[in-house]
Amino acid sequence: MDFDTLLAHYRAKACVISVEFFPDGSYGNIRVVAGNQAHCADMEALLHHPFVPGSPYETCFPKNQNFEDHCYRCVHSGQPIHAYVDLYMMGLWLNMFLIPLESDRPNFGYCIYCYDVTPKANTTAMADLSGETASAVLKACIKLRGAEDIKKAFQDVVEDIRVICGSDHCCILLTDSEKRECSIFGESLREGAALLPMSRYIEGFYAIAETWPKTLAGSTCIIVKDERDMKKLRLQNPIFGSILDLANVKSIVLFPLRHGNETLGYMWTLNFNVDDVLKIKETLELTTFFIASEIASYKLLDKLSIMSSIDSLTGIKNRNVMNNRVDRIVAGAEPVPKAVLFADLNGLKRMNDRQGHTAGDKMLRSAAAILQGIFLEEEVYRAGGDEFVLLISNITEDELQKRVEKIRWKSNMTEDVRFSIGVCYGEPDVRRAMRLADLQMYDDKNSYYSVHPELKYR
Structure with a gap:
């Protein structure tokens, strides 16, 4: 068969591929037996030497089992095959067509492989x-x-x-x-x-x-x-x-x-x-x-x-999430919490000024971990620089006081974490409950600094 004459009519890159196949359905050698001018020029540019007819296909194209299977299916079934492939390893897209040819050799099949390579996906080809x-x-x-x-x-x-x-x-x-x-x-x-x-x-x-x-x-x-x-x-x-x-x-x-x-x-x-x-x-x-x-x-x-919802330093929920929850509670879309707890760190500014913000950040992470560990079933919010808030869904007043004491005990076990705490229990207006807990927290903070005046803002 005169493949060169046949390929001369193709303006796009085209070559003829031969596939050796066996009675058991397997295939052997796959070779590029001829190429048109566009293919030969492309191969010479890539390989830096003239295209040699009859070369194993992997000397011209990357070895690929799916490509081999396509070639075999085309020559064995006698049906044309089209594929649009992302050559991600090369940053290219391949638009390929395989067209079966008659064969005059037993156990050998031939197909025309026509292809085009582009650096970006072509939506027209993709939709074909x-x-x-x-x-x-x-x-x-x-x-x-x-x-x-x-x-x-x-x-x-x-x-x-x-x-x-x-x-x-x-x-x-x-x-x-x-x-x-x-x-x-x-x-x-x-x-x-x-x-x-x-x-x-x-x-x-x-x-x-x-x-x-x-x-x-x-x-x-x-x-x-x-x-x-x-x-x-x-x-x-x-x-x-x-x-x-x-x-x-x-x-x-x-x-x-x-x-x-x-x-x-x-x-x-x-x-x-x-x-x-x-x-x-x-x-x-x-x-x-x-x-x-x-x-x-x-x-x-x-x-x-x-x-937008997690405090990047401590890993707990941030003020945005807290405000959204309060809005849902006020709108009646979520039950009113049984209790509100405010916990403010004492001595953070002094820690930042004397030992640096790295030490202050460590102090904040330790504080968040203590609160989260004691209220595992609740969301802990970092409402401000050194202020934490909990809206506690289901708890008795006695249990709340026990957990407040546990917070104080656990923080006293650390070197530098000390809390001022305010709570409000049983208030049906969540915003009023937050104001009352905040006021109680400041009373607790004033009491703390009256005992430790050397730590206040220095």
Whole structure:
């Protein structure tokens, strides 16, 4: 066959790929047997020497098991294949087309590989999908974008994807490299499936997940369709392979969830309909792109929520959260607390002036820890620089006094933490209760400084 003449009609980068295949369904050598002018020029620029027809494909393109599988499927099935791939290791996007050709050699198949590489995602190419895939992806995007309860929306999307894939199990797993932990963000398990929920494996699972980047080796995903693929995976990643065997997993498609240069986690589907592997890959390839973006937004909003509600120095709730709770109580949306407690640190300014703010910060953290340890069931608020507040939901007056004494006892066990405390019990007006507790706290502070005048403001 005159491949050179055939390729001369292609203006885009194009080459002819040969695939050797065997009766048992496996394949052997994959080679680039010819290339058009655009391909040869590209190879010469990359390889710094002329393109050599008949070269193993990995001398022209990065070695990739998914690419090999695409080539084999194209020549073996006689069906064209299109894929739009994020070459994240290279910071590029690949738009590729595989078109099968007739072969005049037994056990050899040929296809035209036409491709284009860009540094940024092309929305037109990304949207060039089958109607069925586009519908599935659009449905997922609408659910995620219009959701008030984002966690429930992700759960619904995971369930939809499991059904599309005809699989036993689908899961979104988030990874935290700092804490070396994994968390389940969404999971769907088919009723009657011979698999266990991910919660049975989650403890210590980060050690498994951190092996996946090496197994991916630059690929966009891991696809295991049958026992032959599973054998390859066991050789590449024996630990992961053994876990899949123990879990009774026969097939898996696993995609990393990347946003920018960060891997947020992974999404997989287990024991899927292998006859639809290309449709499943196409669906997940684009769906995970949007899922990763939504997860990144969710994590950012969650982080901003934490920053707006948590005192960064002590780790307890801040004044914003306290004020919001008081507003809800006044509006009748939350029960009036049984008691209000104000606790103010004595000698913080003196500590900052004499030993520095590092020592003062340590003193504040110790104070917060004492209060939180005694009122484990309650929220402790840092209402100001050295002032802490508790709105106590359910407590008797006797128990409240016991805990106040415990605060004093525990603080006296430390070198420098000393509290002035004011409480108000049983007042139905929460704002009046806070004023009364505040006044009592200042009376206690004046008493403290009358005994220790040397500590006052110096």
